[in-house]
Amino acid sequence: MQRRVVVTGMGIVSAIGNNVEETLKSLLGSESGVSKISILQTAISATHPAAEVKKTNEELRAAGHLPEGNFYSRTTLLGMIAAKQALSSAKIANVKSLRTGFISATSVGGMDRTEIFYDEFLKDNSRGHLRDVITHDCGESTEAIAAELGISDFVDTISTACSSSANAIMMGAKMIRQGHLDRVIAGGTDALSRFTLNGFNSLMILDRLPCQPFDENRRGLNMGEGAGYLVLEAHDNPGLDEKEIFGELTGYANTNDAYHQTASSPDAKGAVMAMTQAMQMAGISPAEIDYINAHGTGTPNNDLTEETAISKIFGERIPPFSSTKAFTGHTLAAAGGIEAVLSLLSIKHGIVFPNLRYEVKMKEFDFSPVTELKKQKLDHVLSNSFGFGGNNSSLLFSRWN
Amino acid sequence: MAMYIRSVSCISPQQSFGAAVLPEEEISFTGNKMNAVEPDYKTHLNIPSARRMSRLIKMGVCTALDCLKESGVSVPDAIIAGTGLGCMEDSEKFLASLITNNEQTLSPTSFIFSTHNTVAGQIALLLKCNNYNFTHTHRGLSFENTLMDAQLFLNDNPQAQVLAGASDEVTETSFKILQRLGAVKKENSADDIRSSVSPGTIAGEGSAFFLLNNSADEHALAKISGITTFSNPETESEIFSNINKFISEHHLSSDDLILYGINGDVRSDAIYNEVRKKCFDKSYAGYFKHLCGEYHTATAFATWLSALILKNQQVPGYMLINDIDEIREVNRILIFNHYKGREFALLLLEKC
Numbered sequence: 001m002q003r004r005v006v007v008t009g010m011g012i013v014s015a016i017g018n019n020v021e022e023t024l025k026s027l028l029g030s031e032s033g034v035s036k037i038s039i040l041q042t043a044i045s046a047t048h049p050a051a052e053v054k055k056t057n058e059e060l061r062a063a064g065h066l067p068e069g070n071f072y073s074r075t076t077l078l079g080m081i082a083a084k085q086a087l088s089s090a091k092i093a094n095v096k097s098l099r100t101g102f103i104s105a106t107s108v109g110g111m112d113r114t115e116i117f118y119d120e121f122l123k124d125n126s127r128g129h130l131r132d133v134i135t136h137d138c139g140e141s142t143e144a145i146a147a148e149l150g151i152s153d154f155v156d157t158i159s160t161a162c163s164s165s166a167n168a169i170m171m172g173a174k175m176i177r178q179g180h181l182d183r184v185i186a187g188g189t190d191a192l193s194r195f196t197l198n199g200f201n202s203l204m205i206l207d208r209l210p211c212q213p214f215d216e217n218r219r220g221l222n223m224g225e226g227a228g229y230l231v232l233e234a235h236d237n238p239g240l241d242e243k244e245i246f247g248e249l250t251g252y253a254n255t256n257d258a259y260h261q262t263a264s265s266p267d268a269k270g271a272v273m274a275m276t277q278a279m280q281m282a283g284i285s286p287a288e289i290d291y292i293n294a295h296g297t298g299t300p301n302n303d304l305t306e307e308t309a310i311s312k313i314f315g316e317r318i319p320p321f322s323s324t325k326a327f328t329g330h331t332l333a334a335a336g337g338i339e340a341v342l343s344l345l346s347i348k349h350g351i352v353f354p355n356l357r358y359e360v361k362m363k364e365f366d367f368s369p370v371t372e373l374k375k376q377k378l379d380h381v382l383s384n385s386f387g388f389g390g391n392n393s394s395l396l397f398s399r400w401n
Numbered sequence: 402m403a404m405y406i407r408s409v410s411c412i413s414p415q416q417s418f419g420a421a422v423l424p425e426e427e428i429s430f431t432g433n434k435m436n437a438v439e440p441d442y443k444t445h446l447n448i449p450s451a452r453r454m455s456r457l458i459k460m461g462v463c464t465a466l467d468c469l470k471e472s473g474v475s476v477p478d479a480i481i482a483g484t485g486l487g488c489m490e491d492s493e494k495f496l497a498s499l500i501t502n503n504e505q506t507l508s509p510t511s512f513i514f515s516t517h518n519t520v521a522g523q524i525a526l527l528l529k530c531n532n533y534n535f536t537h538t539h540r541g542l543s544f545e546n547t548l549m550d551a552q553l554f555l556n557d558n559p560q561a562q563v564l565a566g567a568s569d570e571v572t573e574t575s576f577k578i579l580q581r582l583g584a585v586k587k588e589n590s591a592d593d594i595r596s597s598v599s600p601g602t603i604a605g606e607g608s609a610f611f612l613l614n615n616s617a618d619e620h621a622l623a624k625i626s627g628i629t630t631f632s633n634p635e636t637e638s639e640i641f642s643n644i645n646k647f648i649s650e651h652h653l654s655s656d657d658l659i660l661y662g663i664n665g666d667v668r669s670d671a672i673y674n675e676v677r678k679k680c681f682d683k684s685y686a687g688y689f690k691h692l693c694g695e696y697h698t699a700t701a702f703a704t705w706l707s708a709l710i711l712k713n714q715q716v717p718g719y720m721l722i723n724d725i726d727e728i729r730e731v732n733r734i735l736i737f738n739h740y741k742g743r744e745f746a747l748l749l750l751e752k753c
Binding site for chain 1: 495512517525526532537
């Protein structure tokens, strides 16, 4: 029998909090992190709000007690803070005591620094600080965080656009289930950058107001930044009895919509397959799903496709669902990690988080997301992450017993 | 571990595309850059969307589709791609455009194609393949982690056909930055990677895809029987203990051919010679980067090379380090590679 994969640690940083406690407080108080951009230097800060972590890189370094001297991109700094929290929440004092991996996701790695390099480089190819460009590749942030955590057994970076960190968690789970590793710190990190901000703006899918996922009049998404990591462990690891187990990863699936490079299909094929296969793997029927933490970006295309998928799978009995991106913005490759943490908080505290700013039901369907904080016992929570390149992932977290 | 290579396709600085056997003579390089010999995409990638694709995407998609065609599999059960730097050309284009236009009225095309998973996504799109689709982008281990993922998938799905490969490109801009970093040799360098004693390597590029499955039948070109990776070893003894563990696990012997990732950079090649002296003193030894250059996923090229050697039992003389005219029989090839002394990989292939 394959080993079961449980979650023993979580770490998170986003616009709604610098750790799990602050994040939970914001969620309970319906405090959104979307506001005017003030840290990132961008020409469109006045017109396009985002869910920014309101700390400069120096402040992040100080707040996270991160080593001085090394030069880190913002993506690395955010990731380090969340990954270190995850490790300490799992009460792991020595990462070498078991075979431990670090699998991290990022969409554009150190692009926040590359942009600064490029401003000068474009004027004159002999200009621009090289230190700003050597942190460009996606593996850089992963290696820097792995080094800070002391992990070297297995290190990997996944980049599948906005489903990246759900896939990092999936990869970690597979390594544990098949016995290659005993535990994995898995999740993702992405800093706001002019590159991604303008990329989504060029596609005309950014909301100039705070976003309204699943609303009939939704206008687009707000960008966000942050990082979220889980500590995944084999259920038979020594010492697990003394640890808090936040949940079990009972199912997961990755599929491809194979419809369009950036748009999702009208029949929601990839999304339906991802959710269905995750439930099949766990041996859980749709009727047993207590909550869906939806991808719910707030774009007309995504939200229509996702409601189509939910409607096809769940039919008459639509489980409570909401998008927490109205709180955190769309944190791209970090979204799957951040929302995995939120899904586990849902199970732990028995809360369905509200879908902020929802007003009008979509005309295509006769159901709505949860709009008020809802307290109930939750046993099984689905977390969806969909990305460019047709990439669809669903993770299924269950109460551990 | 065990998985079988059913078919291959490779674009590289050599005449590799469409080759069923290794060329008798190599294209040799000095200077500081090797560009891939690209096929005529009008013939081999005759699709409308190709005109919007960067060289990297074309190389990736073209080798993936060609590999699939060779295998006779129409739709794979998984598509897994590796890339060290992803779609640099599109990333550079969008970055330049947003800076030049002060973030106003930008065309989204290059942004759309800039994500690291574009190659895997485009393959899925062209094949209408709804199955598992992953992209690993972990520096010098991007290809090895891709293979690891393929093995995990085949363990969970023993009947599956997995399309896995890796692609990287040299762009004008990325090359300028490599030059400024001192990562490549001088433009007028006369050094061949095999005999270089100067700092810097020769930048390379390419794409190689493989159809992998569990079928040890007569169609199999080679078997992949072991992968080990490790990152940031703190001491040399940590490197040796990892290698020695692999040697004893796989009972490597002097009959095996070891391909070293020697890249001509005197600053980082020393460890290859150390390992050769201490661990593989009597084994056959070969190079591969004098054929493909240095890039994050160069071991995908080495895997293509190894699969053809094992299938055809022909080792071209231009690959060998030892003063041996020929090797009569090659049963196993070990690819030993490191990227800048940070990411280390051992990849073992066997004759079927």
